[in-house]
Amino acid sequence: MISLAGRDILHGWGKFVLTGVGLGLLIGVTLSMAGVYRGMVDDAQALLDNSGADLWVVQKDTLGPYAEPSSLNEDTERPIRAMAGVDRAAGVTYLTMQIAHEGSDVRVMVVGAEVALPGEPGQPPHLLAGRRIVHGHYEAVADVKTGFAIGDRVKVRRNTYRIVGLTSRMVSSGGDPMLFLSLKDAQDAQFDKDSDAIVRQRARTASSPVLNPPGYPAVAEAVNAAQATSNNVNAVLVTVKRGADADQVAAAIRRWQRVTVYTRADMESILIDKMIANSARQIGMFLVILAIVSAAIVAFIIYTMTIGKIREIAVLKLIGTRNRTIAGMILQQALGLGLIGFAVGKIAASFWAPFFPKYVLLLPADSLRGFFVVMGICTLASLLAIHAAIKVDPAEAIGG
Amino acid sequence: MKMPFSLGPFTLNRRTWMLVAVLVPLLLLFAWVAFRFGPLAPVRVTAVTVEERAIAPALFGIGTVEARYTQRIGPTAPGRVASLAVDVGNRVVAGQLIAVIDPIDLDQRIAAASGSAGRSAALEQAATSQIADAGARLALARNEADRGEALFRGGWLTRAALDQRRQALAAAQAGLATAQANRSAAALDRGRTGAERAALVEQKANLRLVAPRAGLVVRRLSEPGTTVVAGQAVIEVVDPAELWINARFDQTRAAGLVAGLPARIVLRSQADRGLGGKILRVEPVADPVTEEVLAKVSFDKAIGEPPIGELAEVTIALPARSKALAVPNAAIYRVGGKLGVWAIREGDLEFVPVRLGVEDADGWVQVLDGLTKGDRIVLHSARPLSTGSNISIVDKLP
Numbered sequence: 001m002i003s004l005a006g007r008d009i010l011h012g013w014g015k016f017v018l019t020g021v022g023l024g025l026l027i028g029v030t031l032s033m034a035g036v037y038r039g040m041v042d043d044a045q046a047l048l049d050n051s052g053a054d055l056w057v058v059q060k061d062t063l064g065p066y067a068e069p070s071s072l073n074e075d076t077e078r079p080i081r082a083m084a085g086v087d088r089a090a091g092v093t094y095l096t097m098q099i100a101h102e103g104s105d106v107r108v109m110v111v112g113a114e115v116a117l118p119g120e121p122g123q124p125p126h127l128l129a130g131r132r133i134v135h136g137h138y139e140a141v142a143d144v145k146t147g148f149a150i151g152d153r154v155k156v157r158r159n160t161y162r163i164v165g166l167t168s169r170m171v172s173s174g175g176d177p178m179l180f181l182s183l184k185d186a187q188d189a190q191f192d193k194d195s196d197a198i199v200r201q202r203a204r205t206a207s208s209p210v211l212n213p214p215g216y217p218a219v220a221e222a223v224n225a226a227q228a229t230s231n232n233v234n235a236v237l238v239t240v241k242r243g244a245d246a247d248q249v250a251a252a253i254r255r256w257q258r259v260t261v262y263t264r265a266d267m268e269s270i271l272i273d274k275m276i277a278n279s280a281r282q283i284g285m286f287l288v289i290l291a292i293v294s295a296a297i298v299a300f301i302i303y304t305m306t307i308g309k310i311r312e313i314a315v316l317k318l319i320g321t322r323n324r325t326i327a328g329m330i331l332q333q334a335l336g337l338g339l340i341g342f343a344v345g346k347i348a349a350s351f352w353a354p355f356f357p358k359y360v361l362l363l364p365a366d367s368l369r370g371f372f373v374v375m376g377i378c379t380l381a382s383l384l385a386i387h388a389a390i391k392v393d394p395a396e397a398i399g400g
Numbered sequence: 401m402k403m404p405f406s407l408g409p410f411t412l413n414r415r416t417w418m419l420v421a422v423l424v425p426l427l428l429l430f431a432w433v434a435f436r437f438g439p440l441a442p443v444r445v446t447a448v449t450v451e452e453r454a455i456a457p458a459l460f461g462i463g464t465v466e467a468r469y470t471q472r473i474g475p476t477a478p479g480r481v482a483s484l485a486v487d488v489g490n491r492v493v494a495g496q497l498i499a500v501i502d503p504i505d506l507d508q509r510i511a512a513a514s515g516s517a518g519r520s521a522a523l524e525q526a527a528t529s530q531i532a533d534a535g536a537r538l539a540l541a542r543n544e545a546d547r548g549e550a551l552f553r554g555g556w557l558t559r560a561a562l563d564q565r566r567q568a569l570a571a572a573q574a575g576l577a578t579a580q581a582n583r584s585a586a587a588l589d590r591g592r593t594g595a596e597r598a599a600l601v602e603q604k605a606n607l608r609l610v611a612p613r614a615g616l617v618v619r620r621l622s623e624p625g626t627t628v629v630a631g632q633a634v635i636e637v638v639d640p641a642e643l644w645i646n647a648r649f650d651q652t653r654a655a656g657l658v659a660g661l662p663a664r665i666v667l668r669s670q671a672d673r674g675l676g677g678k679i680l681r682v683e684p685v686a687d688p689v690t691e692e693v694l695a696k697v698s699f700d701k702a703i704g705e706p707p708i709g710e711l712a713e714v715t716i717a718l719p720a721r722s723k724a725l726a727v728p729n730a731a732i733y734r735v736g737g738k739l740g741v742w743a744i745r746e747g748d749l750e751f752v753p754v755r756l757g758v759e760d761a762d763g764w765v766q767v768l769d770g771l772t773k774g775d776r777i778v779l780h781s782a783r784p785l786s787t788g789s790n791i792s793i794v795d796k797l798p
Contacts, residue, residue, distance in 0.1 A: 010415040017422050049784075052734070075689075087737055116652035117756075119734025126781045127730040128797045131763030134729065135460040136650040138713070144798050164763075165730060168782060168798065184650075184690075215629055231689060242737060340423075343430040350437040362437065 005332035008309070019301060020337050024344025026297060030290050031349040031370055035360035037283045042361045044173045044271040048264060051092070052121045053237035054246045056262040057253060064260075065094050065235035066173050067270050072259065074187075074231040080253055085244035090114040091233030092122035093186045096176055099146075099154055106146050108179045109172040110156060112186020112233075121237035124180055130165030136182050141165035143177035156181070157189045173271050175358040183233070191230035201227060291373070298341075298374075299381035302334045306385035313389050314397035327386045334382035338374045345370075442792040447744055448779040450727055450771045456720035458761035459657055463647030463697065465667070465710045467618075467638035473609050474633045475501045481624050481634060482607075488620050492611040498635050501607040501628075506600060513597035520590035527583035534576035541565075541572035609634060616640045618708060641702055644680060647714045648692040655758075656718045657682055663697050668711040676700035679716065721758065725771055729763040731779045732756070741771065742778035742785050749778070749789055 009016050047066065056065065057072070057080060064070020077089040093112035098105045113122030115133040123132070124141055130150045133139045140161040142148040145168075152163045161181060170178040181189065193201070205211045205223050212220035238261075240249050250261040262270065272280075306313070313326060346367055353360040435441065482502035486492055548565035551557040619636035622628055645665060649657060659682055665675040676699070683694040697714050731741050732754075740753040757766030771777070778785065780797050 013419045118732040126784050132729045134763050347433045350433040
């Protein structure tokens with residue numbers, strides 16, 4: 001036996017399904033917006049996860065290395081390595097820059113990490129293709145979002161690097177894909193000036209009587225040499241030994257090395273509460289408005305669908321159908337519409353999510369929540385329609 | 401008026417089927433999407449079988465081309481560059497004049513020294529004459545004294561007169577000694593002034609800068625008219641036949657670096673052309689700041705015009721080890737602070753800690769223990785893995 005709602009749906013099934021699909025696309029947009037928000041937060045989390053660190057040692061009193069510039073001497077890691085509770089420590093550099101590739105610009109975050117052993121802090125934890133960096137120089141591992149392929153040659157500042165491996169989900173907090181180099185190469189990329197700047201600097205040195213005193217030709221050479229080298233890093237990533245308390249190790253490093261140290265929780269608060277707070281709130285606000293608009297549209301659709309059938313409902317009333325049956329029909333149709341809409345929305349969101357330039361994370365929990373919200377909105381919307389249907393005068397069935 | 405609900409069996413069936421035809425694929429698609437996208441989806445991985453391979457480890461360093469012998473030629477005393485005889489790119493032979501430093505007052509000082517030497521010779525001549533004069537006086541005094549002695553014995557002379565003659569003899573002897581001493585002093589003075597003049601002449605010769613050995617002029621550091629300090633280089637000459645690379649190797653990857661190993665050199669200007677070479681010596685002192693081992697790498701063949709200062713990449717192939725278990729380095733993961741691989745055992749993942757040996761230039765790394773031949777392990781993965789990860793093995797990522 002088929003229900004009244006089912007029969008009505010069958011009668012105008014094409015219209016019903018198309019309405020559901022339209023609704024679904026709207027739900028898909030809302031789900032995607034939630035995914036964009038989650039993706040933003042996840043980008044920040046991924047940055048911390050992928051660095052593989054428990055502690056971030058940065059220049060004193062800075063929010064580095066992601067939120068503020070920070071610069072430390074490379075050998076800061078050595079005394080830290082010797083401290084109790086520290087498992088490994090490695091210097092790392094981060095530099096966001098544009099790289100020209102095949103006629104277009106790619107915005108990447110250049111990461112310099114120790115490459116001596118796989119899995120040192122700062123290295124990509126997994127690879128999609130290719131191999132890890134073996135040569136100490138001129139090799140790079142790129143995130144697949146950069147669009148680089150294995151064997152490509154990319155120019156970073158003064159040198160050309162060969163892509164030997166690809167990885168995924170290695171992004172900066174702003175969503176820029178990462179390009180991993182060996183630490184020494186990345187230091188060159190970050191601190192070496194271009195040739196013109198070096199030539200101009202030399203000329204400035206030569207014209208200064210303080211830096212180039214007459215009769216002491218060696219002074220200017222020494223000044224030039226001192227200006228051309230840098231062994232700085234942006235942060236030292238530290239992993240703690242199993243069983244050691246990260247907070248205690250952080251406190252010890254802070255106390256004895258006179259540097260600023262952040263734990264994972266500190267870093268999350270810097271990235272999520274400080275760096276992406278505004279843009280996340282922006283997306284969140286938009287999500288709320290979109291949800292309200294979607295709810296209103298669902299309500300109008302169901303209401304107009306019911307109003308469009310008002311004569312048929314009057315006929316039903318005329319032949320003595322109970323109000324409960326009519327109310328049930330409208331509610332079932334609304335829920336049916338919601339179900340189709342949710343399914344289409346979920347499918348659409350899943351299919352178009354990968355095409356977003358930044359990461360879109362569709363959480364099953366969000367989908368589940370979305371499902372209940374859609375069903376709730378459909379129920380609420382049907383109440384309005386039911387109210388209109390109950391109030392209809394059976395006489396309308398035979399009138400005009 | 402149109403009936404709201406069609407009850408005809410055909411219509412119902414047809415419409416039902418059509419609705420089903422739309423809804424069922426939609427549901428299937430939904431289920432597929434739910435399990436293939438997002439966190440519930442299995443992690444796509446590629447797998448590789450552990451096999452035995454002969455690993456030929458390679459070391460990779462960079463360095464700059466340097467001349468083994470560099471002569472920085474300059475004056476030994478401050479002066480002004482008068483003229484330069486060579487320019488950058490000229491070849492010079494040993495002893496060839498390179499530059500002249502302006503002597504300024506040196507010639508006048510040599511003339512003054514010559515005058516001093518002549519005066520010393522004249523003084524010596526005068527001293528010689530004085531000796532002759534003193535000798536004549538002495539001979540006369542001696543004759544007078546001898547005669548006085550004989551007359552005194554005959555009683556013809558008083559004692560007082562004899563004493564006078566004896567005193568005259570002693571004075572004449574002293575006068576000769578004085579004249580002889582004067583002559584020695586004059587002779588020594590002549591030697592001193594001569595040496596002074598010779599020193600100035602030598603200094604003048606040093607103002608002519610000559611090539612100490614054959615080579616190529618690579619730098620002209622001062623132009624005529626420039627004042628240079630003692631020891632400041634004016635011209636730099638290198639031996640273009642003797643070039644080497646001052647190469648730096650990362651300390652963590654420098655094990656096995658010894659003199660005599662063959663090297664492949666790629667100059668930055670000739671990236672597509674490899675040159676042969678070998679390690680000449682490994683420096684006993686490493687760079688503690690950059691954490692690099694330093695080595696000198698020589699070229700097998702002369703490379704023509706020297707690209708001194710040019711960046712070069714040096715790859716050292718170490719002798720191949722005997723066959724041993726090896727895996728690509730992309731398969732090595734660090735989990736819980738331990739290095740290991742994800743072994744696929746009956747479709748499930750198991751993290752197996754391994755001990756690693758040497759690595760070659762293609763990223764193959766020796767596994768010393770932890771795995772057996774034929775083990776299937778995860779090579780690449782679309783996401784980081786954990787023990788509970790649901791995986792699907794694919795041929796290729798991404």
